[in-house]
Amino acid sequence: MYGYQGKILRVDLSLRKIEEEPVDEAFLKKYVGGVGFGVRWLYDLLQGGEDPFSPKAPLIFASGPLASIRFLGSTGISITGKSPLLGLIGDTDMRGRMGGSLKGCGYDALIIEGKSDSPVYLRITEGSFQILDGRELWGKDTRQTQEIILSDPQNRNGLVTSIGVAGEKLVKYANINCELQFFAGRTGAGAVMGSKNLKAIVLGGKQKTPVSDMEKVKELVKAISTKIQTDGTCDTLSKYGTWNTTGPANLNGILPTKNFQTTTFSEISKIDGDAMLNTIYAMKRTCPGCPIGCRRVVKGETPYSFSSEFGGPQYETVASMGSLLLNGNPYAIAKANELCNLYGIDTISTGVTIAFVMECFDRGVLTEKDLGFKLKWGDPEGIFRMIELISLREGPGDLLAEGVKRASQRIGKGSEQWALHVKGMEVPMHDPRGKKGMGLAYATSFKGADHESSMHDEAYQRENALPELGFTVPMARKQFEGKAALVKSLQEYWGVMSDAAPICKFPMIPPRPLKPGLVVELLNAVTGWNFTLEDFLTTGERIFNLARMFNVREEMNRKDDLLPLRFEETLKEGGSAGESYPRKELEKLLDEYYRLRGWNPEGVPTPETLKRLGLN
């Protein structure tokens, strides 16, 4: 067996029991790793209808075979559990080193079940695993948690993955961080970890994972790296990080602004890529084995101080704490990012929730009396205060910690109209009115509105964008035609399989050089398999359908494949002026998409489809 350690670790915190379990190669070939493992095990370990915070509901950390080679973020991890935000399957990926370190301890995955009766943390090394007293850590922010754990000589050189106070407080969009640098932000996995009274996991192993053909791996790594460094396709990502997207998103009229009321920001020149480089930028960092280096580290003293420990805000955070809230202050964006990471909450969901409250204020649905202070668009102090209230569930923050779906249902007065979520998960920073495929992806993703579930329309506006998957004809970002087939393929190839392998999604986006055939070659060189591209894509389809079946078991169907009402409003200005996402157009796309997927008109996979995918 290559690319795997061949065993997983199962931890029952209720029984204080830890056991190793073998994994057989037939299973590995069927689900590959990462999200594939997570979806399969979560489906099997639950029956449907469970509370996401029930001790029965597991939290699964799964690496994939490419973690064996430390290339382009392949040492990251997928974290899967039942999402408290969605009530459906929740999966979130985190780059960094956790997947590689877990393999270094001798395990391909870690399943956490049960609930400890008091706070604990886990220490896992090669050949040993312990459940340790974590009471000293409870109530501490992520920085303090890291410091306390690493001050113990037995944890020296360990890799710390933890939650913040928000996870302890069960904020439904609490995140999980690794080394304070990498964040599994979405779907509320941090709250699931908190519900188990598990504050942190420390990994300390350096065991190698066997690789089938290391010479071939070296050859592929060299070829791909050379292309990345020389073909010009990654130059702006390397220079600006994901800040390279902010200015163009504004120009194209897809930059969420003022709670998606508009998509161009009058203060864009203060927060675009060049502005960030000229103000808060300190240095760049890379994931292990990455020649691009898209991560940005920031540092600032005035008017707001923030340290470089947490890296820096990426595009999603620049928009969610910036334009979405009419905040054109890069220092305030960086400070808000730091606060979210200290408390351990997702910056996207937090920004969308604050924007929702700001609009409630504008419309007189919430007042100063409700919040305890006046919350104005673009006010950094108000944004910081909201982050704290939500993270600690204090005052109005208690309701807002439930996410905008539940908050708007409770507040009523029509506020559901400006609660931007899909299936309960807040919408990321790409307005689908200007990129129609992204709208269908939000509506049909198994984890609600997620921008990493399917590639972005802009990459398919030229000829021969991705011939290996059959996409040769240009498709305008604003057109509906052709988007059902595009989204279906890319959900499997890019959304699922990049997390199963795993490998960074960025170099896979056309015209960048990590083409489908190369990903499969890399997988085969590591595992010794003979996967074809068709096998690879079918695996993605299998995982996607199984995730859908998990949700169907939770009584989800076509009625839930919706977009927020705001997207039916026509944009009046900017690069997507005149565009909307009418319900009837979405319904037409869904009809085609379900047919292509082999689902019935209600969005349920047919028995024939499940049989074809080996899921019957």
Added chain:
Amino acid sequence: MAITVTFLSAFQDLTHGKKLFLVDEDRLSKILDGLEREVPGLKAKLFDKEGKIHPAYNVMLVRGDVLQLCLDLDCNVENGDELVIAPIISGG
């Protein structure tokens, strides 16, 4: 003819931080020829090996409220138009 060319999160190393250029041509190919004199090395990076606009970048024509992607070098421009050179959006 007065055409504004804006570099948006792109080629700032070549332009030495300058973002706006004014040119006086009516066709994209001629505009880029002219810009090359002011920004040496631009065409080598903005064009691919086949001499087409590099797929990692977009050249967009802004005419009032209309935004149009220039797919080839024959793209016609008019007095008062703005051209924006920017990286393609690839997610966040």
